[in-house]
Amino acid sequence: MTVVIDRTKPPEPPSGAAGPVSAAERVRQKGSGGGLYKARVPIYPKLVHGRWRAIKWAVLIATLAVYYVTPWIRWHRPEGLPQQAVLVDFTGRRFYFFFLQLWPQEVYFITGLLVMAALALFLTTALFGRLWCGYACPQTVWTDLYIYVERLFEGDRNARMRLDAEPLSFNKAWRKLGKHAVWLGIAFGTGGAWIFYFHDAPALIRSFWVGQAPLTAYISCGVLTATTYLLAGHMREQVCIYMCPWPRIQGAMLDNHSLQVTYRYDRGEPRGPHKKGQGWEGRGDCIDCRACVVACPMGIDIRDGSQLECINCGLCIDACNEIMDRVGRPRDLIFFDTDAAVAARAAKQPAVYRLVRSRTVYYGAALALVSGLMLWGLANRTVLESHALRDRNPLFVRLHDGSIRNGYTLKIVNKSFYPKAVEVRFEGVPNARLKTPGAAASADGVLRFTVDANQDQSFRVFVIAPPGVAAGNTEAEFEIRSGPDKAEAKTTFITGEGGR
């Protein structure tokens, strides 16, 4: 017996539904109309003016400027090293960041930075909602830029809707073509700027146009051009709603005391159209003009309450304020507010704002801890590092006079930009002599090498213990010194049955 579930019709409304209907239920009723898949409903966000729009423009310009300008900043380093301030040098296996230069084995600094970024995101989300999504996320920034371009070619909301409804004409064709051409140009610029982070920018921009750049540069540029064009031009809010995991995760950071863009229903309800000259008694301030809905780049109604799609950009605040000014009611019917405060006011109780809550304290403490660890690590970073690889075959060699020789490959890392003269000592075996190929055994127990700038170099080092050395394995270490810099490499000295 098969039970067929019919998904082609909307679910039946709950029987006997009377009285207030929850925000979630209203959304469900307005919803997709059934079916497993929902076709995209085009969104035509209307341009608004106001404080939050201005902040959004400022952040857009600042973030794009950082993205495009950073690879072109030069930074003086000694001859033969990259002169680019920020450079991820995969072939040279170095990451250059202004005064800092990281080696692959120091990837924990990058990990720490990512952990800090995540914790900072958690903290701001718990305090102020999805500020990242609304203002700084690349998806938001580029979508905003693309909508700006769209508006230049096709006009504001109503003009765009008209144009899309029109049959194809010369007017429609050139506007659409122009828009897509500029979009592709921006997308190409985005992909083009990306690759400069990985190669010397002035050299790459020349080799790029004459087909001499590495294949990876063309592939990366192509991939980013395609993703930028598709994500910011065509998919837009669908990226946030369906692709991005963050809207799902942020639910765990938000609570009743998080500041988010909120419709203050205590003030707004009951809503309804308002004619000029009518009084405001017995009704809310919301005149149901839908200005907040048409301004929303996510296509939602903020009056339905906090919802997954909302990116907290605050454009509805600006839209509503224009209307409130016009009808002569106080501003900020929609504003950054907390669920708890609005609920308290609705119940005629004083609103309480609690920025210090256990979760914000935890996030803040974790952020402080990781930042402190990172600072400590950076402050105590040494430019000298060393590892000793002892020979495995033979483990030791007995010389004809009964002394025992152990062979090591000593790797010395010089992270500075200048060659370093290092002194190598061996601690743990009394009266041991050190020897390296091409030189006589050192008389004072010290070997001297020069390690090239910004390199790790391997040296063959032999340690010879005098006849009569004790049998067995001895813990020992190489000590490498260069002026104030110091490094140790722990190892073992093996004598087998001992010297004879």
Added chain:
Amino acid sequence: MSERRVDEHSGVETTGHEWDGIRELDNPLPRWWLWVMWATVAFSVAYWILMPAWPGLHGYTHGLMHNSARANVARQMGELQAMRGAQAVKLKNASLEQIEKDPDLQSYALALGGSIFGDNCATCHGAGGTGGKGYPNLRDDVWLWGGSLEQIQHTITYGVRTGEPGAATTQMPAFGRDQMLNDGQINDLTEYVVALSHRPASKPAVERAAPLYRDQCAACHGPAGTGDQTRGVPNLTDSDWLYGSSRQDIHDQIWNGRGGVMPTWGRRFDPETIKALTVYIHANAGGQ
């Protein structure tokens, strides 16, 4: 079986195939699936034209791009040689001492020498170069034919007992096998050699063997038994024994007079490779 039926829920015709009451809907292929299939067909046709594809009786179709995996390998090997060229030229022009003193050249020689050693020398001398019974240890400071850079280079180039002009050659007589000495005399000589290496030995036997040693052995091994590196004659007074240190081992060696053979590597390797090998062996032996 092929009765035409329309599914009542979806309104789609079924294929008529039925399993336990479940009927298969006869939906058309998804359009994207169809296009992917045609794309793969087009790809395979283009591939046949461009790349080697069809075998024939005499060879195969080469394709317009004339791609050949074998030629690619040959080209890459050529590039490798060209890449090595710079370092190989440096290796050719530098003396052995210069190679050992220049850190860059030294590490190149150690890497090249290490791989050549592993492929060619380790069979006898061991992967670690410590040798074994009959095969000299190349890691310690005891050398039959000399442990300086030039001596090692000469030994590798010409080999040992190969008959090659210039090859190190020395031959200990097989005193027992060739009946130059009888068993009793060889037993006495064994005691004498044991005494030479500072170990307790039978005094009467040593006294009996003294004139024998003087007549038969001292010419090469020296009156005190210290050997002669210029002729590859081993030192009998130290604790290092190529063919073993026990009385039985020493007796067998006097009886048979064994002498190992090492190939003439100069016939197989170019001089640069031998230089690298020399530096590798010299450096890892501690360098004399």
